[in-house]
Amino acid sequence: MADADIIVVGAGPVGMLAALLSAQQGLSVLLLEQSTARHIQSRAIGVTPPSLDILGRLGLAEIFIEQGVTVRVSEAHGRSMRLGRLDFAGLPGKFPFVLSIPQDRTEMLLEQAVLADPSIRFLRGHRVTDCSEEKGQVRVSGNLPDACKFHHAGEYLLACDGGKSAVRESLGIPFEGEPERYTFLMGDYQDSTGWGDTARFYFTPRGSVESFPLPDGRRRFVVRTPRLIKEYSSDYLASALLCRAGVDVDGVPQSWESGFGVQRFTAKSFCEGRVFLCGDAAHLMSPIGGQNMNTGFADAELAAWLTKILLEKRAPYDLVRELYNRVRRQAAGAALRRARCMMLAGTSGGHAWSALRNLTSLLFLHTPLRRYLARIFSMQSIPCRNLASSRDSFEKELNL
Numbered sequence: 477m478a479d480a481d482i483i484v485v486g487a488g489p490v491g492m493l494a495a496l497l498s499a500q501q502g503l504s505v506l507l508l509e510q511s512t513a514r515h516i517q518s519r520a521i522g523v524t525p526p527s528l529d530i531l532g533r534l535g536l537a538e539i540f541i542e543q544g545v546t547v548r549v550s551e552a553h554g555r556s557m558r559l560g561r562l563d564f565a566g567l568p569g570k571f572p573f574v575l576s577i578p579q580d581r582t583e584m585l586l587e588q589a590v591l592a593d594p595s596i597r598f599l600r601g602h603r604v605t606d607c608s609e610e611k612g613q614v615r616v617s618g619n620l621p622d623a624c625k626f627h628h629a630g631e632y633l634l635a636c637d638g639g640k641s642a643v644r645e646s647l648g649i650p651f652e653g654e655p656e657r658y659t660f661l662m663g664d665y666q667d668s669t670g671w672g673d674t675a676r677f678y679f680t681p682r683g684s685v686e687s688f689p690l691p692d693g694r695r696r697f698v699v700r701t702p703r704l705i706k707e708y709s710s711d712y713l714a715s716a717l718l719c720r721a722g723v724d725v726d727g728v729p730q731s732w733e734s735g736f737g738v739q740r741f742t743a744k745s746f747c748e749g750r751v752f753l754c755g756d757a758a759h760l761m762s763p764i765g766g767q768n769m770n771t772g773f774a775d776a777e778l779a780a781w782l783t784k785i786l787l788e789k790r791a792p793y794d795l796v797r798e799l800y801n802r803v804r805r806q807a808a809g810a811a812l813r814r815a816r817c818m819m820l821a822g823t824s825g826g827h828a829w830s831a832l833r834n835l836t837s838l839l840f841l842h843t844p845l846r847r848y849l850a851r852i853f854s855m856q857s858i859p860c861r862n863l864a865s866s867r868d869s870f871e872k873e874l875n876l
Contacts, residue, residue: 479506480505480628480630480631481504482495482504482506482631482634482783483505483508483616483628483629483630484498484506484507484633485607485633485636485637485643486509486635486636486638486757487507487511487600487636488756489582489769489772490636491509491636492590493530493531493586493777494636494780495593495596496534496596497534497777498634498780499595501780501781501784503595503783503784506596506599507596507598507599508618509599509600509602514587515583517732518578518664519578519579520579520763521577521579521688521690521696521766522575522766522770523575523576523582523766523769524574524575525573526770526856526865527855527862528540528541528575529569529571529864530773530863536585539585540582541575544576544577544581545690546673547575548564549675550562550677550853551674552676552677552679552837553676554680555720559679560837560838561841562846562849562853564850564853567850568856574853574854576675576689601620601621604618604637604642605646606618607633607751608646609749609751613630613631614630614749614750615627631750631783632750632787633750634752634779634780635751635753635754635757636755638755639651639739639756641757643753644753644758647749649745649748649753651741652742652744653741653742653760654740654741656738656740656816658737658738659701659702659705659735659737660700660701661705661707661712661713661734662697662713663730663733663734664690664696664731664733665694665729666729666730667690667695669723671689671695672689675688675689678720678721680830683699683700683716684699685697685698685699685716687721687723697713699713699716699717704736704737706735707733708733713725714726738819740761740812740816741759741760742805746801746804747797752775752779752783753775754775754779755776756772758772758775759771759808759811763815766855770855771807771811771855771858773862774807774860774863775807778804779800782796782800785874795874799870799873803860803866806859806860807861811855811858814858818853
């Protein structure tokens with residue numbers, strides 16, 4: 477007998493959201509996570525309107541908003557002038573803003589909801605190493621901290637176990653792409669800028685600065701670096717902020733710092749047998765703009781809905797598999813291209829490129845084109861951005 481209707485592997489934001497969405501549909505869920513404790517790093521911070529719509533389905537949107545900062549305005553600056561502003565107020569829907577909330581707080585809120593749901597069995601310290609399909613079930617096995625083995629079976633599995641997904645590798649699904657050459661350094665400080673809830677971008681010949689407000693009076697800064705610089709190993713971030721944006725953080729309390737490189741990978745198939753890949757297990761891209769995590773949220777929502785349909789035998793597997801692969805690969809591809817364009821446009825240096833970029837920014841931010849930019853940055857124009865935007869067409873395609 478199966479241990480649960482749905483096995484979710486990986487309890488990051490995407491995995492916990494997948495578990496909650498599956499449980500909301502009346503399914504029993506087994507959630508497996510290899511770490512023994514929740515991560516406490518700030519990491520990804522942007523939750524876009526389509527993702528807030530998904531959280532709203534679970535009754536969590538308002539709780540998230542209370543714990544974050546609603547960014548309704550973003551300003552672009554050159555080294556010595558303001559280029560313009562992007563206002564999200566005109567966006568359609570209930571959430572005309574981007575929510576800035578650190579990933580550790582996102583995970584805390586989702587974990588609280590998971591632990592409160594009796595349909596979800598959440599097991600930490602379970603490192604999945606193998607996945608296979610046997611006798612009409614999906615089976616996983618792996619290691620416990622005490623060197624013992626575990627084995628579980630379910631009807632379907634949602635793989636949310638990250639870029640190095642053991643589930644994806646166990647199934648032999650190619651992960652196509654390559655690491656980018658671009659590296660960044662980001663850090664969270666007490667906010668001494670006086671910019672309030674406004675996000676700011678500085679475009680200068682020496683490189684860019686991205687800055688976002690955070691809860692509790694903090695602010696995130698991100699700069700491109702000439703090579704990977706490990707956190708707390710130099711004063712590069714502070715000197716780059718002063719040089720590029722005139723922001724002096726000397727003596728300002730810092731709560732977190734991280735250096736990272738950019739990955740660009742996509743799984744060849746997002747759905748194989750009884751397994752659906754979601755989030756980083758399916759795609760990796762530049763984190764600029766929060767594209768990857770929010771794309772993962774939409775993966776989880778569609779996968780949870782489709783597995784319910786399969787369990788109720790309301791649509792044949794081949795139609796479901798084709799729909800998930802096509803729709804989520806299309807969405808991930810669009811997000812990947814936009815994230816890469818934003819990264820290249822915002823981070824490239826040099827006087828000629830900087831002048832061209834700033835001129836283009838003036839054009840976009842002082843014409844009706846700024847409304848299109850607001851939709852891009854808020855992921856409102858991503859195809860199939862969430863189930864609510866496409867459910868009618870999906871039901872028609874599946875003959876429901």
